[in-house]
Amino acid sequence: MKAAPFDYLRADSLEQALHELARHGGDAKLIAGGQSLVPMMAMRLARPSVLVDIHRLAELRGWQVAGDAVRLRAASRQCEVEADAGLAGAVPLLRAALRWVGHQQTRNRGTVGGSLVHADPAAELPLAAAVLQARLHLRSERTERCVDAADFALGPMFTTLADDECLVAIDWPTWSVGEGEVLRCEFDETAIRHGDFAMASVAVQLVLDASGVCRRAAIGLGGVDATPLAFPDLAAQLHGRRIDASSAAEVAQAAAARCQPGSDMHADAEYRRHLGAALLQRALLRAAGEPVAGAAF
Amino acid sequence: MPSCVTIRMTVNGKAVERTVEPRQTLVDFLRDELGLTGTHVGCEHGVCGACSVLLDGQPVRSCCMFAVQADGLQVTTVEGLAPARGRLSTLQDAFCEAHALQCGYCTPGMLVACHALLERNPHPGEAQIREAIGGNLCRCTGYQQIVDAVKLASSQELCHD
Structure with missing residues (x-):
């Protein structure tokens, strides 16, 4: 050791x-x-x-608004991001996800970029990045490129980052909210103990109009495949609809059907898929302000 | 052979300087180089919390960083929580009063985590106490007494110092 x-x-x-x-x-x-x-x-x-x-490099810490996104520099510590009210207002899903990341002692050292490049398939921040379609800025001595979160993770602990590249910043898209509309997000997971890696995790972000109809949605599941999965096409099926037990169950079942979870001593693949569906359905209902009790499964 | 690095840091208020191998973890540095054996080595991969210390006032796991990474920073170990040699802090006293330790292996990490909590929030609720020790395992499962001890320490029923 x-x-x-x-x-x-x-x-x-x-x-x-x-x-x-x-x-x-x-x-x-x-x-x-x-x-x-x-x-x-x-x-x-x-x-x-x-x-x-690179932990003390000031040029790799902090954030600013960059167009329709917040540009967060990669070595910003998880504890600083979690405590920043302005950042939580702009990208609420980030704080919602961070509360599930390890423990206070690890968040005091751990960085947002570090979690993304480590690319554990059950980690929270890569799921939030996939769901929000974050863009990752990578630099090497000679090159500079920008990769969508969905294309960054290639497999468990395996990303497109080259040996000579550094993740320098992450653009977290901010969603505009119209008159009378509200932005809601939910992050939830099931783990053996709080702070452990999740057996399954879910992230949801919604815009609801004044009458409770969904105007925009982003959904995803973690811990149930080789990388976190976002489902933009299934989320789009919720646009213009009210989220209730039936529409939430329909989307959640469709999402879970696409996952290919692994099995281990704690949970087999079928159970993880079931967890993914149940967590997604509940998260959608909670985000929409609908009762969770009595949901289909 | 990788080269050794000279590092300086403040540990429990005292300036220290040592030349170390980069691969030495902070907890091994504290115990083996400085003789501060109050900080315990548990799992050595960031799960149990027994090695918790304060780094610039924030609780961190000293097994999950190399001593070279703490160069120039302030470290407080469990030995640094007491007001003076032979005396206990209010929190340590409360641990005794509430029987918050059995085998004692997790105790230094628990004290550091709870100390950091009380510095930030002198009157935490039960859920906040449980969250603060969420990263610390007690294999004697004495969590309830530890929560009771933190409540006692924050209740001002103990006023020795």
Whole structure:
């Protein structure tokens, strides 16, 4: 349970960090909060020969409004994001998801970008990013590109991020809300203990008009496939409809039918699929202000 | 062979300087280099919370960071919570009064987590106390007494210091 030897370098600038990544190829790894990387190194699932620390780079922390999105710099700590009322107002699903991420002790170190690049299929922030169709800004010493969250995660702990790239910022789309409309979001999950990785998790964001009809919806499930899944086409089926037990069940069943969960000692695939459907149905009803008791399943 | 790094930090109010291997975790640094064995090594992968310390006043897991990452920062261990050698803090006293420890293995982490909670919120409700210790495992399952101890510490019924 002790990490293999490595060299450590605290970068003074993003430029320097990117240079080190380019210089060492796949042997170097960035460390920010380290809440996933350090345990992986302790278990020797990761053995970088160089660690480049970017946790204190001011240029990788903070956020600003950028058009129809909030641009959050990647090494912003989860605890800071969770506590920021302005950010919670602009992207409420982010705070709703963060409450489920690990514990206070891990959120005090862990970063938003770190969670996204670690890409655990049951993690909360990658699900929120997929559902909101966040855009990820990646930089290397020579290139710069922007990837949709849906295209970023390729499989469990596997992303499109190249060895010499750093996730520098995430654009979280902000939804405009018209006269008389309200924005609602729900994040929920089932885990063995609060703070553990979820057996299944759900994220929902809705705009409801004054008469309670859904004008816009985004839905997704985590922990039930190799990556978090968003269902924009199923969400679109809710547009112009009132969300009730029947419409919520219909969409939830259709979403769960597309998942390909794994099985382990805690829950088999069929149970996880059932959990996904039940969590999604309940989250839709709660977000729409409808009673959850007596729902179809 | 990777090169060692000289780091400086403030631990329980005292400036320390050591040259360490980058792979040494903060908890091993505190225990092996500084002899501060109050902080316990439990699971060593961020699950049990026994190694919790305050880093710049915030509770963190000292097994989930390398000592080099704490260079220049302030660390408070369980030894630093007491007002003076041989005395207990109000919270530590409340742990004794409420029988909030059995085997004692989780106790340093529990004290650090609860201390941080009371610094931020001197009168937490039960749900807030349970959330604050949500990242700390007690394998004796003495959670109820730990919650009682935090309530006692915040109730001002103990006023030794």
